[in-house]
Amino acid sequence: MRIQLTVNGTRHDVDDVWPGESLLYALRERMGLPGAKNACEQGECGSCTVYLEGVPVCACLVPAGQAHGREVTTVEGLAPEGSGDETALHPVQQAFLEKGAVQCGFCTPGLIVSTHDLLQRNPDPSDPEIREALAGNLCRCTGYEKIMDAVRAAAEALR
Amino acid sequence: MDFLAPTTWADALAAKAEQPDAVPVAGGTDVMVEINFDRRRPRALLDLTRVPELSEWGRTDDGRIRLGAGVTYSRIIAELRDELPGLAMAARTVGSPQIRNRGTVGGNLGAASPAGDSHPPLLACDAVVEVASVRGSREVPAAEFYTGPKRNALAPDELIAAVLIPRATGPQQFCKIGTRNAMVIAVAAFAIALQPQRKAIGTGIGSAAPTPRTAPDAAVFLAGEIDAAGLWESRGPLPEGLAVEFGRKVRDAASPIDDVRGSAAYRLHSLSVMARRAATWAWDDFRSEDRRAA
Ligand SMILES: Cc1cc2nc3c(=O)[nH]c(=O)nc-3n(C[C@H](O)[C@H](O)[C@H](O)COP(=O)(O)OP(=O)(O)OC[C@H]3O[C@@H](n4cnc5c(N)ncnc54)[C@H](O)[C@@H]3O)c2cc1C
Ligand code: FES
Ligand code: FES
Numbered sequence: 209m210r211i212q213l214t215v216n217g218t219r220h221d222v223d224d225v226w227p228g229e230s231l232l233y234a235l236r237e238r239m240g241l242p243g244a245k246n247a248c249e250q251g252e253c254g255s256c257t258v259y260l261e262g263v264p265v266c267a268c269l270v271p272a273g274q275a276h277g278r279e280v281t282t283v284e285g286l287a288p289e290g291s292g293d294e295t296a297l298h299p300v301q302q303a304f305l306e307k308g309a310v311q312c313g314f315c316t317p318g319l320i321v322s323t324h325d326l327l328q329r330n331p332d333p334s335d336p337e338i339r340e341a342l343a344g345n346l347c348r349c350t351g352y353e354k355i356m357d358a359v360r361a362a363a364e365a366l367r
Numbered sequence: 368m369d370f371l372a373p374t375t376w377a378d379a380l381a382a383k384a385e386q387p388d389a390v391p392v393a394g395g396t397d398v399m400v401e402i403n404f405d406r407r408r409p410r411a412l413l414d415l416t417r418v419p420e421l422s423e424w425g426r427t428d429d430g431r432i433r434l435g436a437g438v439t440y441s442r443i444i445a446e447l448r449d450e451l452p453g454l455a456m457a458a459r460t461v462g463s464p465q466i467r468n469r470g471t472v473g474g475n476l477g478a479a480s481p482a483g484d485s486h487p488p489l490l491a492c493d494a495v496v497e498v499a500s501v502r503g504s505r506e507v508p509a510a511e512f513y514t515g516p517k518r519n520a521l522a523p524d525e526l527i528a529a530v531l532i533p534r535a536t537g538p539q540q541f542c543k544i545g546t547r548n549a550m551v552i553a554v555a556a557f558a559i560a561l562q563p564q565r566k567a568i569g570t571g572i573g574s575a576a577p578t579p580r581t582a583p584d585a586a587v588f589l590a591g592e593i594d595a596a597g598l599w600e601s602r603g604p605l606p607e608g609l610a611v612e613f614g615r616k617v618r619d620a621a622s623p624i625d626d627v628r629g630s631a632a633y634r635l636h637s638l639s640v641m642a643r644r645a646a647t648w649a650w651d652d653f654r655s656e657d658r659r660a661a
Contacts (some may be wrong), residue, residue, distance in 0.1 A: 209370055227370035227412055228402045250405040251396055251466055252550065263441075266465045269399040271392055272453020273370040274416050320462070344548030 211276040215239060216285030222272075224257070231352035232256045232267035235282060239272075243283040243317045252283045255346035257318035258282045263337045283317035286324055300324050304355075312348040319345045323359050331367055370413035376499075379418050379526060387523035389413040393421070393437050394469035396462070397478045415472070430534055433497075436473025436527040444617070446633070452531055453539030453558050458545050460484055463550050473527045476512065476543035479519040480552075482606050486513065486579030487558035487571030488541055494532040499534040500525040513578035537561035538652035542641035543573075544629075554629040557617065557641040566590055566599050570642075575621035575634045589646060600657035605650040614643035618641070627633075 212222050215235065230249070235241045235258070238308050245255035249268045256267040259281040267280075286298040297305070300323050310316050319342065326333060326341040333341065337351075340361050347355060371389060373379040383389060389411035392398045401407035415421055424447065432450055434443070440458035444467070446453040454472075461467050461484050475485040476496060489509040496507045496566030496605030498521060509530075512520050521527070539560045546624035568590045570582040592609050593599055623634035 227368040228408070230399060230403065250400045251462065251479045254463065254465060257465055263468045264465055265469050266396075268403065269395045269469065271370070271395055271399060271402075271414065273372060273412070274392070274395070274414055276372070325464075340549075341464060342372060 209273065211272055213275045213278055214280060215241065215280045225272050227271070227273060229272045230268050231258070231260070231270040231272045231280070234272040235276075235280070237337060241282050241284055245314050245317055247314060251344075252346065253280040253315070254322065255315050256344075257321040257345065259321065259325070263320055281321075283320050287322065298324065298328065299365040300358075300362040303365060306357045307354055307358040308359055309350055309354040309358035314340060315347040315350075317343060319355060320349065323362060326359070327363055327366055332363060368409065370414065371411055372414040372417055374417045376418050376420055377489050379413065379415060379503050380499060380524075382413055383526055384524045386413075391415055391477060391526060393471045393474045393477075394439065395399070396466050396470045397461075397474055397594055415473075415526070421491055426534070427531065430503040431531045434472060434530045434532060436529055437471050437478070440467035440470050440472075441543045450534045451488075452494070452535050453491055453541050453560055454485060454532065455554070456539070456541040457484040457488045457543070457556075457558065460462055460541070460551075460553075466550075472530055475571065476519060476527055476530070477521075479513055479517050481516055481557075481576060482552045482574040483579065484541075484543065484553060484556060484573065487556050487573040488539065488560070488580050489530065489532065490571030490579060491560040491569035492532050492535075493569060494530050496520075496527060497529045497530045497531060504528060506531070508577075513580075514629050516577045532542040535560065536565075537563045538649040538656070540649045540652075542645050544637045546639065552628065555621075555623070555634040555637045555641065557638060557645055558644070559645045559649050561653055563599055566594050569591075570617065570620075572617065572621055572638065575623040575629075575638055580620065582617040582620035584615055585620060585642070588616055589613045602654045604654070605647055610643045610646050610650075614639035614641075617642035627650065 212221050244258050247253045247255040251266045251269045258267045287296050371382045392415045393415050421435045424434045440461050443458045452471040468549040472485045475483040485529045494509045496512045507520050541558045543556040555575045558571040560569035568586045570586045618635050618639035623631040625631050
């Protein structure tokens with residue numbers, strides 16, 4: 209089947225989508241957007257987190273057909289556009305980099321999207337609020353202390 | 368595989384009547400796991416996210432909330448915590464933010480897992496499931512909706528339209544035992560709803576029997592003892608012995624199994640502890656309500 213959706217502000221027409229296919233697969237394999245990662249395919253790890261209509265979801269659990277006609281934002285769409293600088297980062301991404309919150313980086317795109325969402329809703333989160341907001345994102349190498357540092361730093365940078 | 372995406376409720380019911388083996392998908396948090404892991408290859412998926420009324424809720428004239436089957440846990444937490452406190456507490460314990468942003472009570476009922484977190488508060492509140500087909504609609508009390516492990520009372524051509532839940536008239540509590548705070552399927556769960564106007568108590572047990580179930584003997588016992596001691600009126604403290612006995616009776620209503628998440632013995636013990644605590648917390652809330660009002 210064919211689906212049409214807007215990803216990071218750009219309209220995509222995607223053909224040959226299998227009806228049982230996930231949005232994650234369609235993004236990575238059909239639209240050339242490998243930012244969201246595929247780790248567990250069962251909603252446990254959060255590495256596939258994207259915004260669907262402004263709400264963070266696990267893309268691995270969204271049937272691609274449900275995204276038809278809807279708006280998706282992936283980690284690729286967070287950095288500021290139009291600066292002419294291809295390496296420009298969003299303050300959340302910058303903070304993860306500076307605080308050493310990235311090792312293998314597999315969990316990072318999901319954590320960036322979840323942190324981005326948290327700080328939009330709550331510019332000054334307490335530590336328990338950060339932990340709660342990131343409870344659906346697993347990291348198997350960095351350890352969560354650096355990630356906490358990064359979220360606190362991003363919050364400060366954005367305030 | 369077909370992907371059916373009706374945009375009206377009438378079209379959704381017609382599609383289900385025409386293809387009864389089409390699998391409805393709302394938030395996809397149960398269905399997609401099964402598809403991703405090749406455990407299920409339905410002939411068709413029936414997307415319900417484009418039917419507007421499923422994601423709406425409203426108040427009925429008889430004091431109930433009509434909760435559309437497709438309202439997400441996140442919205443229940445944000446919008447209904449005062450009117451449906453027990454269900455909102457349970458919703459807060461579901462999965463993670465991403466899962467709560469998509470998962471729905473309709474999906475929880477559709478999956479009918481004995482461990483589903485909506486079920487204990489729905490039972491404790493005497494909720495009624497509104498199901499529909501092209502043949503018409505009918506109301507099934509939650510207590511009759513769960514018919515076996517992962518089985519429910521839906522006919523092949525039926526869909527869940529909404530859940531009718533009385534607005535809270537007294538304190539409610541929900542307790543869940545698991546290995547960590549987030550992302551856990553309940554090892555055992557318990558919900559209680561005080562209904563002071565009727566001098567009644569509602570209960571719901573999760574993950575400790577083939578289906579979610581109530582603890583009717585425990586509920587009648589506790590409500591009766593409270594009444595006999597005049598506590599509904601005096602709002603005096605709940606005697607410790609009464610709460611302990613209530614916990615025992617809730618435990619006796621369960622019939623759990625041993626599985627990877629926990630042993631039957633642990634489930635029974637934790638249920639008696641949770642029921643004792645939930646009753647005490649709810650009663651303490653009831654007492655402080657009175658002080659606030661005074
Ligand atoms: C990582 C993870 C963590 C989870 N944690 C929890 C948890 O803590 N507690 C818990 O209770 N659950 C948990 N779940 C399970 C799941 O999120 C819940 O059961 C949720 O309520 C399902 O809702 P959904 O809308 O996503 O359902 P879907 O997956 O869309 O559907 C579930 C079932 O219901 C049927 N269905 C859906 N809507 C209707 C309708 N209107 N009429 C008829 N049938 C319908 C579907 O056909 C399917 O059989 C978890 C799942 C994941 C992936
Ligand atoms: S890949 Fe989607 S949550 Fe792990
Ligand atoms: S950096 Fe490797 S999983 Fe988080």
